[in-house]
Amino acid sequence: MIHLKAQQLLQTSIHHFAAHGYEGASLQEIATEVGIKKPSIYAHYKGKDDLFLQATTYALQEQKRRFATYFTSTRQQPLEQSLHGFFDWFISEQQDDILMRFILRAAYFPPEKLEQEMTDRFNPFFDSLHDLLTRLLRERDRTEKILYSTDYKSAALAYLTVAEGTLTELVYNGVDAFHARQQAVWPIVWRGMSKTI
Amino acid sequence: MIHLKAQQLLQTSIHHFAAHGYEGASLQEIATEVGIKKPSIYAHYKGKDDLFLQATTYALQEQKRRFATYFTSTRQQPLEQSLHGFFDWFISEQQDDILMRFILRAAYFPPEKLEQEMTDRFNPFFDSLHDLLTRLLRERDRTEKILYSTDYKSAALAYLTVAEGTLTELVYNGVDAFHARQQAVWPIVWRGMSKTI
DNA sequence: AATCACCTTCCTAACGGTCGTTAGGTAACA
DNA sequence: TGTTACCTAACGACCGTTAGGAAGGTGATT
Numbered sequence: 001m002i003h004l005k006a007q008q009l010l011q012t013s014i015h016h017f018a019a020h021g022y023e024g025a026s027l028q029e030i031a032t033e034v035g036i037k038k039p040s041i042y043a044h045y046k047g048k049d050d051l052f053l054q055a056t057t058y059a060l061q062e063q064k065r066r067f068a069t070y071f072t073s074t075r076q077q078p079l080e081q082s083l084h085g086f087f088d089w090f091i092s093e094q095q096d097d098i099l100m101r102f103i104l105r106a107a108y109f110p111p112e113k114l115e116q117e118m119t120d121r122f123n124p125f126f127d128s129l130h131d132l133l134t135r136l137l138r139e140r141d142r143t144e145k146i147l148y149s150t151d152y153k154s155a156a157l158a159y160l161t162v163a164e165g166t167l168t169e170l171v172y173n174g175v176d177a178f179h180a181r182q183q184a185v186w187p188i189v190w191r192g193m194s195k196t197i
Numbered sequence: 198m199i200h201l202k203a204q205q206l207l208q209t210s211i212h213h214f215a216a217h218g219y220e221g222a223s224l225q226e227i228a229t230e231v232g233i234k235k236p237s238i239y240a241h242y243k244g245k246d247d248l249f250l251q252a253t254t255y256a257l258q259e260q261k262r263r264f265a266t267y268f269t270s271t272r273q274q275p276l277e278q279s280l281h282g283f284f285d286w287f288i289s290e291q292q293d294d295i296l297m298r299f300i301l302r303a304a305y306f307p308p309e310k311l312e313q314e315m316t317d318r319f320n321p322f323f324d325s326l327h328d329l330l331t332r333l334l335r336e337r338d339r340t341e342k343i344l345y346s347t348d349y350k351s352a353a354l355a356y357l358t359v360a361e362g363t364l365t366e367l368v369y370n371g372v373d374a375f376h377a378r379q380q381a382v383w384p385i386v387w388r389g390m391s392k393t394i
Numbered sequence: 395a396a397t398c399a400c401c402t403t404c405c406t407a408a409c410g411g412t413c414g415t416t417a418g419g420t421a422a423c424a
Numbered sequence: 425t426g427t428t429a430c431c432t433a434a435c436g437a438c439c440g441t442t443a444g445g446a447a448g449g450t451g452a453t454t
Contacts, residue, residue, distance in 0.1 A: 202430090234430075234431065
């Protein structure tokens with residue numbers, strides 16, 4: 001079992017890295033929030049880099065897990081409802097936007113010296129989401145026969161792009177702006193993906 | 198006329214802020230690149246905050262100008278070509294991804310203490326893009342009569358969301374990943390926006 | 395059962411370094 | 425004469441990191 005303080009350090013540093021970025025986050029502040037002194041961090045992690053990398057690994061694994069959980073738990077629902085509901089579900093898990101914020105920030109603006117390590121973690125992460133969604137669309141379309149094209153991979157990528165765009169909006173501009181954008185985008189995207197009636 | 202070094206400082210700091218963020222950028226390095234000593238920056242700007250804010254103002258104004266220039270220069274083309282071609286045009290202006298990177302970074306992850314100032318600049322910026330695009334869609338649809346819905350505002354927002362998502366991909370993952378995403382997304386979005394044939 | 399070495403987890407103190415910023419001066423120019 | 429654009433020197437603050445040690449638990453040896 002992993003030590004309690006180590007776990008607290010991971011959680012707290014995710015908050016700080018999400019809020020201030022790698023360069024802006026302070027080990028001093030992280031330690032204080034956990035209730036230990038700054039040098040004690042080094043009993044659990046090799047240094048700031050190590051903390052950041054382990055936070056990244058944890059965050060990606062957690063996010064992937066939640067993603068998969070949602071889409072398997074909505075297996076019964078119609079495809080549109082499942083895809084559309086994902087956004088609402090995402091909002092309802094409040095803590096998520098911090099995890100998402102950390103992930104977005106680490107993905108788009110990693111510390112220069114850790115760029116390679118970030119890429120090595122993010123590419124498989126994104127690919128696995130893409131694969132999961134591609135399989136989902138294919139399986140569902142076999143019974144529902146509702147999608148316009150059988151290029152499920154492209155459809156999955158389109159969905160991910162839109163999801164990313166709107167969820168970024170959520171992280172940055174809050175729930176209201178997010179709803180506005182989602183209501184504008186989703187009907188268009190769904191109409192583009194599905195057979196018109 | 199604004200002083201030469203002041204202009205150089207603005208350009209160079211945009212590069213550095215884009216690459217390392219507000220906290221990660223160093224006045225030392227910026228000054229050296231421009232060819233002056235660090236304290237000489239204070240002859241032109243009040244400090245790091247001032248430099249960052251003026252860089253933001255400049256970047257947004259420049260980006261808005263380019264955006265407007267493109268869409269007025271493609272007035273003759275069919276709407277789809279104009280919308281679709283925007284992405285290719287964007288790539289062809291190589292220097293842009295630095296400006297775009299700076300803007301994305303400043304928008305999504307502003308330094309905490311300047312959050313309000315950033316919001317005050319970005320909201321009008323985004324609104325003006327949204328308005329410009331909404332008007333464009335409305336005007337074009339009057340002659341082409343090709344759009345599925347007359348809710349031009351929503352269509353414009355959908356387009357901006359997708360543009361943001363794919364251009365973010367360009368900034369982060371490079372041209373190839375961008376093309377892959379664009380080819381997946383655009384047919385779906387356009388099919389969703391336009392009258393099906 | 396008592397002792398021992400060992401490891402982990404925390405501490406205080408302090409390191410060298412960089413940060414943004416200010417003071418104060420010089421030289422050029424209006 | 426005053427202003428602008430630069431300089432050198434130096435400020436205090438904070439950065440991540442290391443050294444070295446105290447306290448406590450673990451597990452093997454006597």
